[in-house]
Amino acid sequence: MVILFNAFNGLIQGAFYALMAVGLSLILGLNGVINFAHGGFMAMAAYFAYTLIPYVGFWGALLIAPILAGAVGYVVEQLIVRRLYLRDPLYSLLATFGLALIIQDLLRTIWGAQGVPLTIPDFLNQPLSDVYFFITGYRLFVVALAIISTIGLFAILRFTRLGIRIRAGNSDLETIAAVGVNIYLLRSANFVLGIMFAGLAGILAAGQIGLTPTMGDELIMPSFVAIVVGGVGSLLGSLVGGLIIGVASGVTAAVYPAATEVIIYVIMGIMLVARPRGLFGQEGLLE
Amino acid sequence: MSSQATEIKHDAAPLQKPAFQQRYAFICLAVALLTVPVWLPLLGGYTDLASRVLIFALAAMGLNLLLGFTGGLSFGHAAYFGLGAYGTGLMLANYTHSTLLAVAVGTMIGGLAATLLGPIAVRRRGIYFSMITIAIGQMFYFIAVRWNSFTGGEDGLTGFSRQPIHMPGFTISLHTTSFYYLVLVCFAVGSWILWTILNSPLGHVFVAIRENQKRLTFLGIRVDVYIAVSFAISGFVVALAGSLDALLDNFTSPDNLKYTLSGNLLIICVLGGMRNFWGPLVGAFIFVLVQDYISSITQNWMTVIGLVFVLSVIFFPLGAMGFFRRRSRS
Amino acid sequence: MSLLTLQNVSRRFGALTALNNISLTVEPGELRAVIGPNGAGKTTLFNLISGFFPPSDGSIMFDGEPIMAVNPAILVKKGIIRTFQITEIFLDLTVYENIRVAVEVAMGISLRPWINAATRAKVNARVEELMEIVKISHKADRVAGEMSHGDQRVVEVGIALSRHPKLLLLDEPTAGMGDEETNHMTDLIRSLNKTQNITILFIEHDMNIVFGVADRITVLDNGTMLAEGTAKEIADNPRVQAAYLGQAA
Numbered sequence: 122m123v124i125l126f127n128a129f130n131g132l133i134q135g136a137f138y139a140l141m142a143v144g145l146s147l148i149l150g151l152n153g154v155i156n157f158a159h160g161g162f163m164a165m166a167a168y169f170a171y172t173l174i175p176y177v178g179f180w181g182a183l184l185i186a187p188i189l190a191g192a193v194g195y196v197v198e199q200l201i202v203r204r205l206y207l208r209d210p211l212y213s214l215l216a217t218f219g220l221a222l223i224i225q226d227l228l229r230t231i232w233g234a235q236g237v238p239l240t241i242p243d244f245l246n247q248p249l250s251d252v253y254f255f256i257t258g259y260r261l262f263v264v265a266l267a268i269i270s271t272i273g274l275f276a277i278l279r280f281t282r283l284g285i286r287i288r289a290g291n292s293d294l295e296t297i298a299a300v301g302v303n304i305y306l307l308r309s310a311n312f313v314l315g316i317m318f319a320g321l322a323g324i325l326a327a328g329q330i331g332l333t334p335t336m337g338d339e340l341i342m343p344s345f346v347a348i349v350v351g352g353v354g355s356l357l358g359s360l361v362g363g364l365i366i367g368v369a370s371g372v373t374a375a376v377y378p379a380a381t382e383v384i385i386y387v388i389m390g391i392m393l394v395a396r397p398r399g400l401f402g403q404e405g406l407l408e
Numbered sequence: 409m410s411s412q413a414t415e416i417k418h419d420a421a422p423l424q425k426p427a428f429q430q431r432y433a434f435i436c437l438a439v440a441l442l443t444v445p446v447w448l449p450l451l452g453g454y455t456d457l458a459s460r461v462l463i464f465a466l467a468a469m470g471l472n473l474l475l476g477f478t479g480g481l482s483f484g485h486a487a488y489f490g491l492g493a494y495g496t497g498l499m500l501a502n503y504t505h506s507t508l509l510a511v512a513v514g515t516m517i518g519g520l521a522a523t524l525l526g527p528i529a530v531r532r533r534g535i536y537f538s539m540i541t542i543a544i545g546q547m548f549y550f551i552a553v554r555w556n557s558f559t560g561g562e563d564g565l566t567g568f569s570r571q572p573i574h575m576p577g578f579t580i581s582l583h584t585t586s587f588y589y590l591v592l593v594c595f596a597v598g599s600w601i602l603w604t605i606l607n608s609p610l611g612h613v614f615v616a617i618r619e620n621q622k623r624l625t626f627l628g629i630r631v632d633v634y635i636a637v638s639f640a641i642s643g644f645v646v647a648l649a650g651s652l653d654a655l656l657d658n659f660t661s662p663d664n665l666k667y668t669l670s671g672n673l674l675i676i677c678v679l680g681g682m683r684n685f686w687g688p689l690v691g692a693f694i695f696v697l698v699q700d701y702i703s704s705i706t707q708n709w710m711t712v713i714g715l716v717f718v719l720s721v722i723f724f725p726l727g728a729m730g731f732f733r734r735r736s737r738s
Numbered sequence: 739m740s741l742l743t744l745q746n747v748s749r750r751f752g753a754l755t756a757l758n759n760i761s762l763t764v765e766p767g768e769l770r771a772v773i774g775p776n777g778a779g780k781t782t783l784f785n786l787i788s789g790f791f792p793p794s795d796g797s798i799m800f801d802g803e804p805i806m807a808v809n810p811a812i813l814v815k816k817g818i819i820r821t822f823q824i825t826e827i828f829l830d831l832t833v834y835e836n837i838r839v840a841v842e843v844a845m846g847i848s849l850r851p852w853i854n855a856a857t858r859a860k861v862n863a864r865v866e867e868l869m870e871i872v873k874i875s876h877k878a879d880r881v882a883g884e885m886s887h888g889d890q891r892v893v894e895v896g897i898a899l900s901r902h903p904k905l906l907l908l909d910e911p912t913a914g915m916g917d918e919e920t921n922h923m924t925d926l927i928r929s930l931n932k933t934q935n936i937t938i939l940f941i942e943h944d945m946n947i948v949f950g951v952a953d954r955i956t957v958l959d960n961g962t963m964l965a966e967g968t969a970k971e972i973a974d975n976p977r978v979q980a981a982y983l984g985q986a987a
Contacts, residue, residue: 155535157671204722210535211481212721215678218671219717226710342546342667345539353536379554386547390528393540397531609842609861610851616839619828626788626826627843627901628814637849 131371139363160337166320352402470645484545492650522643564661888919
């Protein structure tokens with residue numbers, strides 16, 4: 122029972138990792154940037170939602186806040202990130218790292234360093250069963266939304282013109298540039314899409330664990346691990362990787378609490394030794 | 409193609425300038441560093457600040473062996489810095505009164521960790537390599553946070569202080585000034601080692617790896633082995649710096665293991681100029697001073713540091729010493 | 739004994755057959771050109787010999803040993819060195835430094851973190867010697883990336899020579915060069931073969947070079963071996979004329 126409880130907790134956590142990792146992975150693939158500011162954007166969206174809820178309600182905020190974060194992401198991409206595409210990855214890494222510091226600092230200045238709760242609709246807060254008291258509506262909702270939005274993303278990538286171009290750009294940017302696709306526009310759109318995923322993760326996570334300016338910090342590292350475990354270049358890998366490490370650390374929390382965080386790095390280490398390209402990764406991508 | 413027959417001087421390593429100019433600059437640097445406790449207070453600085461500059465310079469120079477000279481972008485070197493710091497702190501807190509032994513042990517722990525973990529990271533290249541180094545680094549952060557009883561957890565490790573060094577016939581007390589000189593000696597030894605390596609066949613291969621891995625592979629070299637060696641050496645140097653950092657503050661905390669510190673070390677390399685041997689020293693000077701000053705005048709120092717990152721990356725990618733980048737004499 | 743023997747070698751990529759049933763022998767000291775239209779399988783042939791990938795069928799012998807499943811690094815030590823269609827050198831280093839790192843690797847000292855004066859002198863002498871051989875000494879201190887394409891190719895040959903090749907594979911050594919550079923490279927190839935006694939296999943499109951320099955010529959077409967012989971035999975071969983020379987003229 123305790124194990125089940127923790128495994129389920131881990132699954133929720135894993136859903137956050139997965140949403141973060143999918144967005145990161147998207148940006149890593151087409152933009153070639155490890156977006157260190159991803160955690161910052163995530164927290165930003167959560168604070169936007171926090172501010173919006175009194176006016177538009179939870180559902181409105183859930184819709185609008187990621188779009189607002191995406192808009193900020195667009196500005197950032199235009200002003201900073203796009204200047205660095207042609208340079209060594211070091212520079213985009215450092216620039217987004219600097220951005221992460223700035224965002225965190227601004228969030229703290231505006232909303233304060235103290236954590237605040239995010240109000241979620243009452244009916245979602247009820248446990249669904251007396252025995253499995255930990256399965257609240259909200260938690261199921263989080264997992265469901267993570268899965269639905271990821272499926273939605275897959276659908277976008279598979280069936281829309283934008284998505285098909287993003288996928289093509291992932292495998293060969295030069296070729297699609299040669300056939301006349303505006304790769305700068307494509308990269309902007311892709312970056313914004315990735316940020317919106319972070320935003321969604323942020324709001325959902327805030328409903329579960331509350332808001333702090335540093336909330337993204339705690340989620341971004343496991344998301345990196347999720348990408349490595351799932352395999353760089355594979356969105357499905359990021360999703361599965363996120364869920365796996367979430368559940369693994371949840372279960373570990375029950376068995377040996379001190380290793381709750383460390384376990385995910387151990388999993389990564391084992392994966393790197395046994396299967397360096399990750400669960401669903403392709404050989405040689407981004408190297 | 410008109411190429412006049414130039415006088416050929418073959419000792420030119422990728423980091424050397426004409427010998428005369430270089431020697432002159434080096435002597436100036438040495439004199440300036442040796443006399444810090446004399447002139448720094450006159451400018452309103454304090455000696456510990458200079459120690460910190462040198463410690464970060466040493467760490468960044470160690471990292472730069474991998475980053476600037478081998479072309480390996482590690483975002484996880486804070487781990488080896490922190491392990492050096494914790495190793496030294498724990499030794500002094502629990503096992504020994506010898507400062508030098510504690511430094512040696514701290515350096516060994518950090519360096520050996522890099523030696524063991526480098527081979528895992530080099531299984532992948534490029535951006536993927538960076539991500540793995542970040543993640544490996546964070547593992548130590550969480551260990552330090554969770555292993556409360558041993559490491560002091562999130563509050564950090566206290567309960568130790570640097571002890572006088574007893575030599576046959578005399579004792580060095582390691583107050584502020586003499587500690588600065590200990591740091592300076594370590595810095596000098598560390599940079600001498602790095603310099604020697606960069607001018608050795610091994611160092612030549614490192615630079616060649618940065619330039620063209622495929623060519624080296626087809627000269628019969630296992631490139632990943634050499635990157636791992638570079639990783640290990642740079643880990644030892646960074647660990648030495650971390651160990652000194654613990655002594656400087658008589659304190660260390662999980663922050664010294666966190667990726668934020670890795671980012672700071674990287675920006676120090678970039679600020680000063682990654683392709684220049686002394687670049688990280690210049691970068692450390694700029695970064696530590698800016699950080700010290702900014703954090704004393706505003707709460708929002710993080711924003712300022714963040715802007716330093718963003719702006720320097722966009723506008724000064726070659727760093728302060730980038731202007732001195734070698735051009736061919738044609 | 740022949741230096742290099744390929745017997746019934748084929749290489750397929752999925753459904754595509756890049757090389758089909760190739761047999762050829764290269765004798766020690768030979769200067770052999772490989773010609774053929776684009777897509778004939780020339781570079782695939784080089785990739786097989788240099789261990790880039792193994793053949794799908796057939797055997798490759800070098801110096802009396804089979805080398806079908808040997809990785810490139812080992813082949814380099816056995817004496818098979820290649821250059822690439824796209825020049826692979828160290829662009830940010832000087833000519834001298836380019837060749838020096840190759841020499842240090844070849845001397846087996848590349849893991850040494852220090853160097854003494856005696857070794858340094860030995861390295862130096864060898865680098866000088868190689869720069870003399872490829873006639874680039876006067877540009878020793880130029881940064882490779884800022885030199886002309888022709889000079890960069892020469893540097894690459896210098897790097898390749900550092901490993902004392904028994905068999906040197908040159909993939910289009912004169913591609914993209916001007917007349918003067920081409921002459922320099924042609925002279926170099928000839929002198930490496932005649933005075934340094936290095937067996938050379940080279941891919942070339944320029945027929946003047948091929949017929950002027952090569953002892954023997956192998957003609958590939960569409961993954962198969964069309965003909966092999968001396969320059970005169972090839973020039974007179976009606977199949978070659980039909981398939982290749984006719985269209986090139």
